Amino acid sequence: MNRIALVTGASRLKGIGAAACRALAESGNDIFFTYWTDYDQKMDWGIAVDEPARLQADIESKGVRCERIELDLSQASNLPRLLEQVETTLGYPDILVNNACYSVNDTYDTIDEENLDLHYAINVKAVTLLTSYFAKGFKKGKGGRVISMTSGQSLEPMRYELSYAITKGAVEHLTKTLVPDLAEKGITINAVNPGPNDTGWVDEHLEKVLLPKFPMGRLGTPEDAAQLIRFLASEEAGWITGQVIHSEGGFQRTT
Template identity: 30%
Template sequence: MKCALVTGGSRGIGRAICIKLAQELGYHVLINFQHNEDAAKVTLAGIEATGGTGTILKFDVADHAAVTNALSQWESSHPEAVIEVIVNNAGIAKDGLFMWMSSEDWSSVINTTVNGFYHVTQFFIQKLLRQRYGRIINIISVSGVKGTPGQTNYSAAKAALLGATKALAQEVAKRNITVNAVAPGFIHSDMTANMDEKELKKLIPANRFGEPEEVADLVSFLASPKAGYITGEVININGGVYS
């Protein structure tokens, strides 16, 4: 059974990626979530509606012990499973001006994005190397590429993941493992629901927000055998928003 793991797979971009990986590439999808089990069940229903299969896994990517325990238990009960694709999508935003930013708002955003990437990817990396195949895709953000005021913590976390993507890609390329980052701009999701879309559209050359399915299409391509010669890349999907 060939599998793909998507962290933060219960809603928005993560949900769209889960459904697309099952639908287009035939993966059994592990849907990670932390809080909203009902939303994760909706994602699973979306996968099953297209004829695919999936499993819901609850753990906090920022908690090393929780990640290790959940994934170890799943592996031990599914010895025939082979993880081929890891999508590090889990992330949180706690926006505010840096001069008023609390230590907790800084640390929690860094821990979820950066340490979450480490905990999940490190758990599987030796297995990917032994099987000589893998696709690691890190969801960053336009904020990690150009920086966004009011998001110093979020920009720092996503920029760190950008650097990790480029470094790890060089370490594992000889074993047919690619590591790439996808940097969405303004995408319709819970994270952008409270933004002033009418005003922000003026900043976007394409004059609209993107859809989660458009990001999922890109991730699905990078997760496929067709993308075997693309690694260490950051691919922007932002409607033309550049600094």
């Protein structure tokens, strides 16, 4: 029987969530993914209305089962309902990938309560509670995986992303704090920092600025992050837990 992966925030075909779904499906995992098009439609990158359906079709073409749901993860009451939906349609998940996030630029001079709360609702509350619900419902005794996305907040200041930086920074501490409790349930927990990653937000000017900072001669791609996620979800990664892995191609912050 295939293992089951729940991936949040996999709406856009070019995003890390979608790439993670494909990579996990290629390894024989059944996939359940969430998306929230209202957020993507407000961002500069946008989203086509059929992208979630196209992603589901792509995953199913790899010979695994796939289900999806459009769900506002900022509403805490939706989180236990999500796990119930996964269990009803596919079975209880073995793997949780906390990929969904909220990100809008701000600084100490522009931050306000509303924007900070929006970041907190997805980046801290949803990740923490969904991880908690997943762990409490996990009865398999071994092979559980929690993989959360971070962005290297511990490595350098993120000057123009104050709300994003401080809320995503909490994910690193959540990852380290939950190690002993989740280990008792047979679950590992790790975080992935993909570095600057071209998921559709990098324009021509920004690419020229970023490219010299990558000694490997290219920007990171969603597939780079997805390959690490796939490994951390595998049986081979069963001894790795409590780690924040910076998979960013040697990105040079000081050049």
